Amino acid sequence: MTPLRTAVVGAGYLGRFHAQKYAAHADCELMAVVDVNLDRAKAVAKELNCQAFDNIDSLLGHVDAVSVATPTRLHHPLGLTLLEAGLHVLIEKPMTVTEAEAESLIAAAARHDCILQVGHLERFNPAVVAAAALIDHPLFIESHRIAPFNPRGADVSVVLDLMIHDIDLILELVNAELVSMDASGAAVISEDIDIANARLRFANGCVANVTASRVSPRAERRMRVFQRNAYLSLDLQNATLDIQRRDPEASGPPTMAQIMHERLEPGRNDALADEIGSFVTTIQNKGQPVVTGHDGKRALAAAIEISRQLTESTQ
Incomplete structure (x- = not known):
């Protein structure tokens, strides 16, 4: 070849x-x-x-x-x-x-x-890949992405710098129309928003609460997904997935004994190498990229609306 x-x-x-x-x-x-x-x-x-x-x-x-x-x-x-x-x-x-x-x-x-592919790197995180296979109808999602201040990303708000990663993941996992957003945040160190929270509501009833900060003393990337009879906790930084779910063979009122716990440790990968490898394979096979231009635009549109609300609320 x-x-x-x-x-x-x-x-x-x-x-x-x-x-x-x-x-x-x-x-x-x-x-x-x-x-x-x-x-x-x-x-x-x-x-x-x-x-x-x-x-x-x-x-x-x-x-x-x-x-x-x-x-x-x-x-x-x-x-x-x-x-x-x-x-x-x-x-x-x-x-x-x-x-x-x-x-x-x-x-x-x-x-x-x-081929037009957008670099939303977390799509290639092993914890995300493992969780996506188990998530079918999320009811509530909570994500936290916090990091120490880094001037390299400070030319844009924390929404476009960090939160957009989780916006993309949530839009992909929920796979339903985003009907409303409410956002709040503040500029702490830079001239732009450094900490932000947004609540996203979807047409299928799912609600997502998304927090991003670049003024934390330590880095953390976590997402929690709740659906009927299951709770998934993703540690995106360490690529682990904890699953709590009710024993499918259990009957009667739920009890602690019916709750099953499982930890998946798919292992860390080189996400950028996987992303570029996927891009190359898509070109060779004339296929559709994992993150399409439409996916990139969808995440951008939500981030822009959140940013607009934050700008208005801080003026």
């Missing part, structure tokens, strides 16, 4: 990791790294034995697939140029700044028969 010719646009923190995964993938050839800071691109290119450029025009006609790992404001113009050139694109989250920009990328991918 001819190797897939790949490149990465953005040689910063995430871009370097993307480049490393392509370089290590057996079915890929990393051709180039692009960054407006050419010295930074050259440093990554030297490490991985590929070319370095300061603009994407140098890629056109020479590669098949590209990761876009730049600041969000550049996702749309870069992604659109690449898709219009017939290249497959894996774009980091949040997908774009606006819903209209997201729709523009989706339309361009369809027009040119290209």
Whole structure:
């Protein structure tokens, strides 16, 4: 099989990791790294034995697939140029700044028969994969994603920086129309919202309570899912899943003795390697990505509405 010719646009923190995964993938050839800071691109290119450029025009006609790992404001113009050139694109989250920009990328991918995948990395978390197979009709979901302050993500609110991960997971797990949202939060350290809480209500009756903070002394990523006769607790940081459920053979009023506990430890994985591997396989098989452009737009739309409410409440 001819190797897939790949490149990465953005040689910063995430871009370097993307480049490393392509370089290590057996079915890929990393051709180039692009960054407006050419010295930074050259440093990554030297490490991985590929070319370095300061603009994407140098890629056109020479590669098949590209990761876009730049600041969000550049996702749309870069992604659109690449898709219009017939290249497959894996774009980091949040997908774009606006819903209209997201729709523009989706339309361009369809027009040119290209794969457009959005980098919602938690979809590849082993705890999420294991839980998804057990969740059929969630009634209530609670998620907490907290982290110490990091200036690297402070150019956007905590909603677009952290909460959007859980918004995407919840929308996928519930698989029902989102009918209302209520949000509150505050700017603590940065000029934008640093801690936020949102309550999401769905047409099927499910309610999700989502909290994100980037002013915590420690990192934690947890999600709890309640459904009839089962409670699932996901530790996304350590990739474990605890399940409490009623013995299916039990009868009569519920008792503690009827509650069964099981812990699944699927083990940590290299989620980014799995994400990029999935992207490559989707291109090879001409399939549908795990996280589609429509999925990315759906999570972005909810995050934008939550952000709007937070902005209004803090003015």
